[in-house]
Amino acid sequence: MSDINWKQVEEWDNKYILRTFATQEEYESVPIESTDGDYLIMPDGTRLLDFFNQLYCVNSGQRVEKINNAIKEALNRYGFVWDAYSTDYKARAAKYIIEDILGNENWPGKIRFVSTGSEAIETALFIARLYKNRPLVVTREYAYHGWTRGASSVTKLKGVRSGLVETDAQEEPVHIPGQQDGLVAIAPSPNCMRCSLGHTYGSCHDESGELACVKYTRRMVENQGKEKVAAMITEVTQGAGSVHPPAEYIPQIRKMTKELDILWIADEVLTGFGRTGEWFGYQHYGVEPDIITLAKGLSSSAIPAGAVVVNKDIADFMDNHRWETVSTYSSHPIAMAAVCANLEYMMEENLVEKAKEAGEYMKGKLLDLKAKHPSIGQVAGFGVLWIVELVKDEKLTPFIEMDRNVTHEGDPSKFPINIINEKAIEKGVLIGGFVPNTLRIGSSLNVSKEDIDKAMDALDYALSHLDAQMVLEKSEEVLT
Numbered sequence: 453m454s455d456i457n458w459k460q461v462e463e464w465d466n467k468y469i470l471r472t473f474a475t476q477e478e479y480e481s482v483p484i485e486s487t488d489g490d491y492l493i494m495p496d497g498t499r500l501l502d503f504f505n506q507l508y509c510v511n512s513g514q515r516v517e518k519i520n521n522a523i524k525e526a527l528n529r530y531g532f533v534w535d536a537y538s539t540d541y542k543a544r545a546a547k548y549i550i551e552d553i554l555g556n557e558n559w560p561g562k563i564r565f566v567s568t569g570s571e572a573i574e575t576a577l578f579i580a581r582l583y584k585n586r587p588l589v590v591t592r593e594y595a596y597h598g599w600t601r602g603a604s605s606v607t608k609l610k611g612v613r614s615g616l617v618e619t620d621a622q623e624e625p626v627h628i629p630g631q632q633d634g635l636v637a638i639a640p641s642p643n644c645m646r647c648s649l650g651h652t653y654g655s656c657h658d659e660s661g662e663l664a665c666v667k668y669t670r671r672m673v674e675n676q677g678k679e680k681v682a683a684m685i686t687e688v689t690q691g692a693g694s695v696h697p698p699a700e701y702i703p704q705i706r707k708m709t710k711e712l713d714i715l716w717i718a719d720e721v722l723t724g725f726g727r728t729g730e731w732f733g734y735q736h737y738g739v740e741p742d743i744i745t746l747a748k749g750l751s752s753s754a755i756p757a758g759a760v761v762v763n764k765d766i767a768d769f770m771d772n773h774r775w776e777t778v779s780t781y782s783s784h785p786i787a788m789a790a791v792c793a794n795l796e797y798m799m800e801e802n803l804v805e806k807a808k809e810a811g812e813y814m815k816g817k818l819l820d821l822k823a824k825h826p827s828i829g830q831v832a833g834f835g836v837l838w839i840v841e842l843v844k845d846e847k848l849t850p851f852i853e854m855d856r857n858v859t860h861e862g863d864p865s866k867f868p869i870n871i872i873n874e875k876a877i878e879k880g881v882l883i884g885g886f887v888p889n890t891l892r893i894g895s896s897l898n899v900s901k902e903d904i905d906k907a908m909d910a911l912d913y914a915l916s917h918l919d920a921q922m923v924l925e926k927s928e929e930v931l932t
């Protein structure tokens with residue numbers, strides 16, 4: 453690969469590619485020449501340990517030989533056939549998910565494959581509204597469900613709602629005219645450390661033990677008119693929004709959706725396929741959804757793939773109708789070959805159990821860092837998906853006061869997550885987050901203990917800089 457002219461790559465990159473999250477002037481090209489396991493390799497040979505796991509989507513690790521060989525083999529048979537045709541790859545992928553992983557004696561009925569997570573969300577919202585014949589959907593603050601029209605209508609995390617931000621903006625981003633979708637109600641996020649309802653965890657439960665945020669959500673649905681509400685969509689732990697709920701939240705939400713006769717869409721795009729130490733995140737809570745959405749770990753991002761799994765009643769309903777929809781690349785045979793190989797690899801290598809073990813090890817290391825660094829206010833998560841809340845004092849005050857309600861205006865380099873990111877890169881580790889005060893940490897499911905140690909050492913080094921900033925700010929407060 454040394455014959456690549458990376459100066460030429462940078463020139464064309466700057467000249468012809470539309471940017472996201474940075475103006476052209478702010479943009480800095482970061483060339484990646486190849487990848488390996490949990491590492492990105494730059495043209496000069498620098499190896500970066502990726503504790504974002506890209507976007508928490510390379511569950512089996514980079515360039516798995518079994519997956520690559522399956523893609524090559526499929527290329528000896530197919531270019532492309534569209535979804536009207538049956539292939540062994542599509543049928544096997546469906547069988548693996550419904551029968552072998554979820555268990556067809558349980559809730560799942562049928563699956564539809566698409567190409568991305570946002571398409572899976574669009575499909576799930578369509579199906580829910582068609583099945584219930586109702587227009588409204590309930591989402592939550594800080595939710596991230598994708599960028600397409602329907603998916604972004606249930607995405608409420610500021611800063612990733614496809615708006616445009618002037619670099620010196622003082623107000624809300626320019627939202628897309630006509631994008632505001634009145635068919636969505638916004639419930640509180642179960643963010644106990646910074647509760648939107650002003651409660652403190654442990655004293656917010658009512659006499660039945662129901663959390664205040666669940667009670668608020670229930671009241672909201674009743675006020676909207678539950679006969680108008682098709683579904684509630686949730687992540688079991690908010691990925692981009694970086695909120696990990698108390699253990700009782702998901703079971704209480706599930707109980708509420710059943711009592712109100714609305715569907716529960718569990719968005720497992722990010723938490724699915726072993727990321728949390730179970731095959732799917734909802735399985736931590738002893739509940740069963742009506743619909744789940746899948747992508748990322750479905751193929752471990754070797755080739756883009758997404759899917760929606762619906763329960764038996766919805767599957768029967770859909771089977772008795774001619775559904776007037778099509779997506780060119782739905783169940784693309786090469787993508788399905790990658791999905792089959794990825795799932796076989798995960799089952800053969802017992803990756804879900806490995807993620808659970810890695811998670812226990814990671815938790816111990818993060819709690820050690822919490823004991824050492826006053827800038828850590830909270831550690832929460834499971835499997836290879838953790839949050840670290842960064843605070844500037846023992847009162848758990850966030851460094852950036854607007855916290856999750858901030859967009860990308862002003863100077864994001866002052867965000868604690870970016871300070872940590874900058875310092876950790878000095879140790880060859882990519883680690884950071886998507887909301888100003890909260891690290892969102894993840895790796896592949898089969899990350900080695902050595903690499904966890906390397907990432908934690910880099911985080912330790914970076915946190916020391918944040919602690920120093922805390923001391924500096926405190927001394928300035930004392931002096932002023």
Ligand SMILES: Cc1ncc(COP(=O)(O)O)c(/C=N/[C@H](C)c2ccccc2)c1O
Binds near residue numbers: 569570687721
């Ligand atoms: C719960 C969930 N649902 C749907 C989608 C949409 O999937 P897509 O991108 O259309 O394939 C995503 C995407 N995550 C984005 C890329 C992310 C994740 C973590 C931090 C920052 C961003 C997601 O997390």
